[in-house]
Amino acid sequence: MWAFAAFGVVSYGLLFQSVSSQATISYTTQYNAPCDERLTGDNGTFTSPNYPNNYPNGKDCRYGISVTPPKVARLTFTDFSLEPGYDFLWVYDGNTTDEAYEIGKFDGPNTPGPVTSASSSMTVRFKSDESVTRKGFQANYAAVDKVFSTCDIGEYLCADGVTCIKAWKRCDGNRDCRGGDDEDANKCAKIFP
Structure with a gap:
């Protein structure tokens, strides 16, 4: 029995060979590691x-x-x-x-x-x-430990307490905060009624 591993694939094989030149049986299987x-x-x-x-x-x-x-x-x-x-x-x-x-x-x-x-x-x-x-x-x-950010003037602190984005990116139709809270419809409606 032999084993060969390359590129995350492990091949195992058995090679049976008779003394005659007419009979050769081989078996190979491959295993892709999860x-x-x-x-x-x-x-x-x-x-x-x-x-x-x-x-x-x-x-x-x-x-x-x-x-x-x-x-x-x-x-x-x-x-x-x-x-x-x-x-x-x-x-x-x-x-x-x-x-x-x-x-x-x-x-x-x-x-x-x-x-x-x-x-x-x-x-x-x-x-x-x-x-x-x-x-x-x-x-x-x-x-x-979670370290909370303090944003610079002209920046918005996302709900995660860590990420700051430019204030002009808030309510612009693009989700810039990880959870998308900068595009919350209720909050944006209060800014742009």
Whole structure:
């Protein structure tokens, strides 16, 4: 029996061969390692599939992170290399991949800075296309105290208590705050009756 691993695929095989040159039987199966993970606890580490070797093509992975409330989750990348413009890593506040809750979107060879959620949960999504691959990423998460922002003059503090946006972006028809509270119909009606 033999085993071969490459690009997140593990192949196992048995080769039976007779002493005659006429009979050869072989069996091979492939196993694609799952990449969806639920990460609980106040700190931990996770990686892209097959890290530190290149990740496989065609992966769509989700990593759900939950820390103890009222703490928030801080994500720090220790290694990062994705195919620029084709393979991406998104970070979302909460247990969602709704773009309204997107905190960041990353690709390429540059290691992103720390990313902090506004709640006690965070979702990380990694997606690779069907061609070129890279090493991937390694990330640490930790529970940290929520630090509330104070916005500068001319800025609006989003409901998460962390994000500031330019005041002119409030009630402009685009959801700029993670939860979209800058476009709340009741609040906007009071500003623009």
